[in-house]
Amino acid sequence: AQSVTQLGSHVSVSEGALVLLRCNYSSSVPPYLFWYVQYPNQGLQLLLKYTSAATLVKGINGFEAEFKKSETSFHLTKPSAHMSDAAEYFCAVSDWNQGGKLIFGQGTELSVKP
Amino acid sequence: DAGVTQSPTHLIKTRGQQVTLRCSPKSGHDTVSWYQQALGQGPQFIFQYYEEEERQRGNFPDRFSGHQFPNYSSELNVNALLLGDSALYLCASSSSWGDQETQYFGPGTRLLVL
Numbered sequence: 001a002q003s004v005t006q007l008g009s010h011v012s013v014s015e016g017a018l019v020l021l022r023c024n025y026s027s028s029v030p031p032y033l034f035w036y037v038q039y040p041n042q043g044l045q046l047l048l049k050y051t052s053a054a055t056l057v058k059g060i061n062g063f064e065a066e067f068k069k070s071e072t073s074f075h076l077t078k079p080s081a082h083m084s085d086a087a088e089y090f091c092a093v094s095d096w097n098q099g100g101k102l103i104f105g106q107g108t109e110l111s112v113k114p
Numbered sequence: 115d116a117g118v119t120q121s122p123t124h125l126i127k128t129r130g131q132q133v134t135l136r137c138s139p140k141s142g143h144d145t146v147s148w149y150q151q152a153l154g155q156g157p158q159f160i161f162q163y164y165e166e167e168e169r170q171r172g173n174f175p176d177r178f179s180g181h182q183f184p185n186y187s188s189e190l191n192v193n194a195l196l197l198g199d200s201a202l203y204l205c206a207s208s209s210s211w212g213d214q215e216t217q218y219f220g221p222g223t224r225l226l227v228l
Binding site: 032036090101105107 | 118120145147149154155156157158159162170172204206208214215216217218219220221222224
């Protein structure tokens with residue numbers, strides 16, 4: 001069975017600092033991996049996705065993530081945090097062979113201090 | 115290009131009642147998935163509809179049912195509401211061709227059961 005673990009339910013950084021949100025996955029088949037962002041009282045917005053092409057994936061708003069098979073990780077980074085990055089971030093895995101349902105982690109709330 | 119839309123945005127019901135939530139997929143998409151997001155949790159997959167049939171189902175009781183219409187829009191029905199059904203209900207759409215693995219989410223319907 002597939003699963004996702006997000007380390008750290010809450011991460012706080014200063015404006016301009018590096019953002020690192022951790023995600024580890026478990027999958028018996030090559031996974032599709034996603035990061036979504038959720039702003040307060042809103043739905044989920046796709047940040048980026050890995051679908052077995054390049055291991056370093058660039059997304060919107062300056063975010064990127066690197067797929068590391070040996071570590072079963074897909075950590076999300078951004079070189080310089082902005083106040084507008086404060087939100088909840090979800091990592092998700094999908095096995096398209098099983099219909100494509102997304103399995104989400106518990107989420108990481110990112111706070112950005114001025 | 116219209117994104118995924120959901121209605122209503124908020125809903126208050128009492129225990130034992132029934133509720134119907136509605137979703138219109140992104141233009142060009144033919145597959146609709148529903149997720150339940152309890153407060154402070156990641157979304158949980160309820161079911162997915164394609165070609166007007168339930169294609170895949172998560173671990174939810176039969177009180178949760180759905181429907182997909184010929185125009186690809188979808189409804190989620192929940193009978194005999196419980197307090198624990200209070201959550202944000204998210205609809206996501208995807209395409210059965212091209213970028214099949216990526217799901218795009220609507221803003222959600224927030225259901226409160228009293």
